[in-house]
Amino acid sequence: MKGVALIHDVLDAQLLDRTQQKMGRVDGLVLELRDGEPPRVAELLVGGSIAAERVGGWMTAIVRGCCRVLRIEPAVSRIPFDAVEAIGACVEVKVDARSTSAMRTERWLDEHFACRIPGGSGEERK
Amino acid sequence: MTRTVRVDLLSGRVVRDTTGRRIGRIHDLIAEVAHPGSGEYVVRQIHLSTGGLVERLGGTHFARILAERFGVESNRLVVDWRDIDLSDPERPTLRRPLERQAAVSRARSSRAGAGRRGSG
Amino acid sequence: MSRKIAEVALGVVTGIGGFLEVGSLATAVQGGAEFGFQLGWAVLLGSASLMVLMEASGRLAAVSDRTLIDQLRERFGIRFFLLPLVVGFVVSLLVLASEIGGVSLALQMATGVRFQLWALPIAFLAWLLLWRGTFSLVENGTAILGLVSVVFLVGAAALHPRWTSVGAGLIPSRATHEVARYWYLAISILGASISPYLYAFYSSGAIEDGWTTEDLGVNRITAVLGNLFGGGLALMTLVVAAMVFLPRHIHVDAYEQTALVLTPALSHPGFVFFLATLAITCFGTTLEIALAIAYMLAQGLGWPWSENMRPAADSRFSFTYTVVLLVAAIPIALGVNVLGLTNISMVLTAASLPVTVVPMVVLMNDRDVMGKSVNGFVGNVALVALAVMSCVILLAAIPLQLLGGS
Amino acid sequence: MAIPSRSRRGAPVPLIALAALAACGGGGAKQQVESLDSWRATIDLATEAQLRGWVTPRYAHQLRDKARTALADAAKSANSSDLSAAARDSVTDAARSLEAAVASLERVGP
Numbered sequence: 013m014k015g016v017a018l019i020h021d022v023l024d025a026q027l028l029d030r031t032q033q034k035m036g037r038v039d040g041l042v043l044e045l046r047d048g049e050p051p052r053v054a055e056l057l058v059g060g061s062i063a064a065e066r067v068g069g070w071m072t073a074i075v076r077g078c079c080r081v082l083r084i085e086p087a088v089s090r091i092p093f094d095a096v097e098a099i100g101a102c103v104e105v106k107v108d109a110r111s112t113s114a115m116r117t118e119r120w121l122d123e124h125f126a127c128r129i130p131g132g133s134g135e136e137r138k
Numbered sequence: 139m140t141r142t143v144r145v146d147l148l149s150g151r152v153v154r155d156t157t158g159r160r161i162g163r164i165h166d167l168i169a170e171v172a173h174p175g176s177g178e179y180v181v182r183q184i185h186l187s188t189g190g191l192v193e194r195l196g197g198t199h200f201a202r203i204l205a206e207r208f209g210v211e212s213n214r215l216v217v218d219w220r221d222i223d224l225s226d227p228e229r230p231t232l233r234r235p236l237e238r239q240a241a242v243s244r245a246r247s248s249r250a251g252a253g254r255r256g257s258g
Numbered sequence: 259m260s261r262k263i264a265e266v267a268l269g270v271v272t273g274i275g276g277f278l279e280v281g282s283l284a285t286a287v288q289g290g291a292e293f294g295f296q297l298g299w300a301v302l303l304g305s306a307s308l309m310v311l312m313e314a315s316g317r318l319a320a321v322s323d324r325t326l327i328d329q330l331r332e333r334f335g336i337r338f339f340l341l342p343l344v345v346g347f348v349v350s351l352l353v354l355a356s357e358i359g360g361v362s363l364a365l366q367m368a369t370g371v372r373f374q375l376w377a378l379p380i381a382f383l384a385w386l387l388l389w390r391g392t393f394s395l396v397e398n399g400t401a402i403l404g405l406v407s408v409v410f411l412v413g414a415a416a417l418h419p420r421w422t423s424v425g426a427g428l429i430p431s432r433a434t435h436e437v438a439r440y441w442y443l444a445i446s447i448l449g450a451s452i453s454p455y456l457y458a459f460y461s462s463g464a465i466e467d468g469w470t471t472e473d474l475g476v477n478r479i480t481a482v483l484g485n486l487f488g489g490g491l492a493l494m495t496l497v498v499a500a501m502v503f504l505p506r507h508i509h510v511d512a513y514e515q516t517a518l519v520l521t522p523a524l525s526h527p528g529f530v531f532f533l534a535t536l537a538i539t540c541f542g543t544t545l546e547i548a549l550a551i552a553y554m555l556a557q558g559l560g561w562p563w564s565e566n567m568r569p570a571a572d573s574r575f576s577f578t579y580t581v582v583l584l585v586a587a588i589p590i591a592l593g594v595n596v597l598g599l600t601n602i603s604m605v606l607t608a609a610s611l612p613v614t615v616v617p618m619v620v621l622m623n624d625r626d627v628m629g630k631s632v633n634g635f636v637g638n639v640a641l642v643a644l645a646v647m648s649c650v651i652l653l654a655a656i657p658l659q660l661l662g663g664s
Numbered sequence: 665m666a667i668p669s670r671s672r673r674g675a676p677v678p679l680i681a682l683a684a685l686a687a688c689g690g691g692g693a694k695q696q697v698e699s700l701d702s703w704r705a706t707i708d709l710a711t712e713a714q715l716r717g718w719v720t721p722r723y724a725h726q727l728r729d730k731a732r733t734a735l736a737d738a739a740k741s742a743n744s745s746d747l748s749a750a751a752r753d754s755v756t757d758a759a760r761s762l763e764a765a766v767a768s769l770e771r772v773g774p
Contacts, residue, residue, distance in 0.1 A: 016179070017166045019149050020626075024332050024339075026324075026560050037331065037560035041145035043167075043181060043224070050180035050219045053169050054142060060559075063336045066146050071340075094177040101323055118561065121573035125580075131390050133570035149335070370722040506709060509702040512730045514723075518709050521718035529719045 016099055018053065026102040027058060027091075029109035036089070036114040038103060039063040053093045056105070058114040061086035089114035147227040153186055153217075155232040162188030162215055164230060184222055186215040265476045266483070272397060273484015274491065275404020277305070279543035280360030281353065281450035281604045282492045283536060284597060287519060288510045289443045290499025292436075295419075295427030298493055300444040302428050304451030305489020307647070310640045311615065313481035314622050314633070315457040319464035320473050321631045326461040326614070327557040329621050342454075342613040343558050347551060349610045350455045352603040354547040354586040358384075359596035360540030363513050364533045374593045381587035384544045388579055393466040393565035396549065400542025407491050407539055409520065409531035414494040416523040417501040424497055442662030445651055446601055449608030451492065452648075455550035457614075462553040466564060474631065498523065513597040544583075552579040601663065609655035611648035619645050693751035696738050700758035703731045707765040714772050724769060731766050735759055 016022060022038055029035045040057030061079075064071040079086050089112045097104045109115050126132040145167055153161045165187040172178040223231050289297040315326045322329065331339040361380045362373035387396065433440030460481075469477065502519050503510070510516055517536075520528030549565060552575045556563030562572040569576035589599065619641050622633040633641060710727045713719040742755045 015168045015170050015183075017185075018145050018169055018181070019166045023146055023149070024335055026328065026332075034560055034562040039146070039336070042142050043145055045141045045143060045225055050172075050182050051143070051224065052172075053179040053181065057144075058560075062146075065144075066149075066335070067337050067340060093179055118574055121577045122570050125577055126568075126570035126573040129389070129569070131569070132576075133568060367723050367726065368720075370726070506705040507698075507701060508705045508709070509698065511699055511702065511734065514726055514730055515706050517723065518706065518713060518719070518727075521713045522709075525716065525718045529713070529723070 021099055022056070022103060025099070027056070027114075028102045028104045029107050029112075030105075031109070032104070033109050035107075035109035035112065037063075039066070042090075055093055056091040056096070056103070057088060058091065058112070059086060059088035062088060087113040087116045141225055143224050143227050148224065148230060151227065151230055153222065153230045153232060156234060161232060162186035165214065180219075182219050184217045184219065184224075186217060188213055188215050262476055265473070266479050268398060268401070269476065269480025270483045270487060271405065272401040273480065273486070273488045275401035275407065275539070276542060276546065277451070277485065277488025278404070278407045278410075278491055278495070278535065278539045279450075280356045280536070280540045280596070280600050281446070281453075281607075283360075283495060283516065283539075284510070284513065284600045285443060285446040285450045285604055286492050286495035287499040287503070287516045289447055290496040290501075291503035291508055291510055292443065293433070293440055294500040294504050295424050295497065296431060296433075297440070297444055297447060298424060298427030298496060299430040300447040301451070301489055301493045301496055303430075304448045305485045305492065307448070307452045307644050308456065308489075309481050309485045310637075310644055311452065311457045311618070312460045312485065313478055314618055314637070314641060315461035316464050316469070316477035316481060317474055317631055318618075318621060318627065319461045320469040320477060321471055321629060322627050323465070324627075325458070325465055325553070325557050326618070326621075327458055327554050329627060330614075330617055331558050333621060333624065333627065334617060338617075339558060342617070343554060345610045345613050346454045346458065346554055349603070349606050350453075350547050350551050350554075351582065351586055352599065353453060353455065353607060354544060354551070354582065355589050355594075356596065356600040356603045357540045357544040357547060358583075358587050359590045359594070359599060360513075361537050361544065362590055363596055364537035364540070367514060367517050368533050368537075373596070374591050377587040377590035380541065380544070381583040384541065384548060385580055385583050387545060388548060388565070388583075389569055389576065391565070393463065393549075396545045396565060397463060400538070400545055403538045404542050406531060407535045409524070409528070409535055410491050410494040410498055413520045413523040413528060414497040414501075417498065419497050419501055424493075436662070438658060438662035440662070441654065442605070442658040445608045445655055445658055446604040447492075448651065449604035449606070451489065452611060453607050454610060454614045455547045455554075458554055459546050459550040462550070462557070462563075466566060471631065510597070512595075513600075548579040548583050548586075551582045552576070602659070605655050605659050605663075608648075608651045610652075612645065612652050615641075615648045616645045693747050693755050696741060696755050697758045699734060700738055700755070700762050703734045704758070704762040704765045707731050707762065707769050711765070711769045711772055714769070724772075728766055728769055731762060735762055735766075 018041055023041055025038050027035050027038060036058040038056050039059055040062040042054045042057060043051040044054040045051050061072065061075050064075040075086060091105055091107055091112070095105045095107055097106055110119065122133075148164050148167070151164050153164060155161055163186060165185045167181045168183040168185065169179040169181050172180045217232065221233050223233055286301065289300065318329060319325050324332065327343075330342055358377055358380055359373065362376035365371065365376045365380075366373040391399075464473070464477070498519050502508075502522050508515065517529060517532050520532045522528075524531070553563060555561070555578050556572065556575040561574045563575040564572060567575075590596065619638075621627055622637065622641060625632055706727060710719065710724050714721065714724045738755055738759050742752055742759070747755070
């Protein structure tokens, strides 16, 4: 891939995992600053609390409040940038979505909500 | 001592030079492969938007796109990574006063259509 | 080629069956009852605006393989995106509650059982259809059933209106009396037809149906014909109310009054088909809005989403439409005045247009997004005019609600 | 049958609330009269519709109940708000003709 515009092409892009499943959006991007070396693109961040920081203090407070009420830790998923396979309309990463914390809520709702209701689970298509 | 900085918090930040003069706002950071064959990406160029109107519109992402779209070309300043200190995302500063470089035409990164499958 | 014709036919049916709902019925009847044919232009402007927005959001999805909501997040970033997301969510939730109210009232008028008792069963039935059904079942099923709303065309024809004066009403004119009320109704008619959930749903539908650049022709015809016929039915509703309620000086203060409007023209069938139209079109719109809200959240935050997937495969998406249906049913179950809620939702919908229409002006001109299908001159004139109109409506909405609100 | 007037002894608080409500809600006598006339026309149409079998009795009863609530609202605001005598009479006349319409609708119904 030739030059990648990090903000225009990567930030907020849709993330797809190894099986082309949607696993959230690129909420954050981390650069590692090194003396005498150009900054290295270290990792992608996925998580509501990360996106909240970009919106503003009030949003961070809301997200932290919700997490405290639900008694959960804000889930931040860190994906090393070298796991990125392709950057186009979406960003594809060599990661299994189900194992990352980005899909924690999805998994919880899958077990405690969707699968508990008839017709909820089963083969992919209806 | 490795320090990290969040690109998403840099977006749209005002960049000043060592004398404190406003140069422009961070529009984008261009990452390239460190050296052919390696999977590592490094940021070699930082694009600043320095257009007058875009500045006055507060340089929000929205205003920038609107300005670009309707012919109010905010001229773009390309800064090399060596010339900018990003350690403090609140106040990115240029390491030395910079004479105004020729505005490079907008870097066309194509995400249109069915999307480009990079070789990765 | 036959696949294209089938798609166009289906698109037109969706336009007809999907256009009328609790808001367009209420506002068209109130408009006709108080100002005769004079507000016809607002119905025409509403459906013309919808044509522009649906064609654009369909083209955007077909060309860029991303829905309108995807693009709003990806192009403008999370900070700006929160605005259309929150505004769209709140407004759509209010309209969803009104739609459930519309179905409940229709069942009350038919069975005598109070509308409060129908709210939760209706929400449950809607949830069941979304849980087990697929996207095409929701879209096509409700559209075909929605064809019952053609009864308003039959009713209008049976009343033999002077079509020349109906045509004259299509030209915008100033109010002769009660100016605030006139413009308030004009804005609610516009708000009833141009609803953000509609083009969010339509844009997502283009992805669910797998549209590509070959479908641009179908997209254009569907958007134009669908809304032309749909808008035509709303105009016929206004005509019927103008012929039946205006001469009798009947103002609509309660939704129950509207069920009388077709009886002079079509006697008992007029009453039965009115209730059927209200129940079916509002129920279809209930399904559409619940899905549209789930699409907005899922696409905005990057969750897996598709109505064609098992709920477990996109559990946050299906959880969203489940919660949203439940929450929207509560005010109706508590006996909120449905007509009042409908009117306020329509005005708020009209006032919320800028947050989606203005960004669309940018998206449709962005070569990164649209490639060679960028807006042409005509497309831009229409979209920019629409964006300006939406801003004017936003400024006028609140004062008019206070001055001319029912 | 005179409009059921509320006796004066109620605590002042509800009266103030009602006056305030009437002030902003009722929007003056003209609107009250218009609303009552509109309901009278609605009930007349409903009576005709039921006579000709256009609508079900069940539906007609719902309209009648709605008309009664409109009557009750008019009565409340007519008594409490400080209307001029003429305005009060116009509201009372409109309410009386609505009552007559409701009565004729009930005579039709089974």
